[in-house]
Amino acid sequence: MKINTAEFVISNQDVSKCPKNRIPEYAFIGRSNVGKSSLINMLADHKNLAKTSGRPGKTQLINHFLINKEWYLVDLPGYGYARVSKSNKKKFQKFITNYFEQREQLVSAFVLVDIRHEPQPIDMEFMEYLGVNGIPFSIIFTKADKLKPNAIDRNVEVYKNILLESIWEEIPPYFITSSSHKTGRDEVLNYIQSINEN
Numbered sequence: 001m002k003i004n005t006a007e008f009v010i011s012n013q014d015v016s017k018c019p020k021n022r023i024p025e026y027a028f029i030g031r032s033n034v035g036k037s038s039l040i041n042m043l044a045d046h047k048n049l050a051k052t053s054g055r056p057g058k059t060q061l062i063n064h065f066l067i068n069k070e071w072y073l074v075d076l077p078g079y080g081y082a083r084v085s086k087s088n089k090k091k092f093q094k095f096i097t098n099y100f101e102q103r104e105q106l107v108s109a110f111v112l113v114d115i116r117h118e119p120q121p122i123d124m125e126f127m128e129y130l131g132v133n134g135i136p137f138s139i140i141f142t143k144a145d146k147l148k149p150n151a152i153d154r155n156v157e158v159y160k161n162i163l164l165e166s167i168w169e170e171i172p173p174y175f176i177t178s179s180s181h182k183t184g185r186d187e188v189l190n191y192i193q194s195i196n197e198n
């Protein structure tokens, strides 16, 4: 898919204030610092569309980016960031879960996980939450430039096996990406296009 236009639309903390038009959207979620905002920039071919940072906790709001005037990429805050206060964490979780549970335009989520790490309980719990709520999702392995190809294969196999040993009977669609090397860009965009066309 060719990206012709990518525009920031709105940031907010309230699902009822998200754009009202009924076009498909795709949300990016995962641990703080996993590379959600960087991936959105890589997909949109736009360096500074979503704000990124080396320090976790950069994205704090629900951010809608309109792509080709036809669909949205949605950047979300990360979970699992230890330095947020407990009450803040609760508030944060509430507006994120409101988004996932109420946003009818959400077609599919992408759960981002760092390719270097074994499955983390917080990610497994989030995928389970999506499953329980009937929200389709795919997995995006990020930062593939940090590993050699054989280590990538090994880690993906470990991930798949652990998913199958948990509640999942099938492996969801998954993508191996690197935002710095633009790896996996066509695969993710073609996947989105195939859903948009159906």
Ligand code: GTP
Pocket: 031, 032, 033, 034, 035, 036, 037, 038, 039, 051, 052, 053, 054, 055, 056, 057, 058, 059, 060, 076, 077, 078, 079, 142, 143, 144, 145, 146, 177, 178, 179, 180, 181
């Ligand atoms: P929060 O908004 O804080 O939840 O983080 P995020 O998931 O949006 O992460 P972000 O895109 O801001 O990236 C976090 C850090 O990881 C930044 O220093 C990025 O440069 C780095 N990073 C992101 N993607 C990649 C990648 O593919 N390869 C490498 N090597 N670094 C990456």
Ligand code: MG
Pocket: 036, 037, 038, 051, 052, 058, 059, 075, 076, 077, 078
């Ligand atoms: Mg971010």
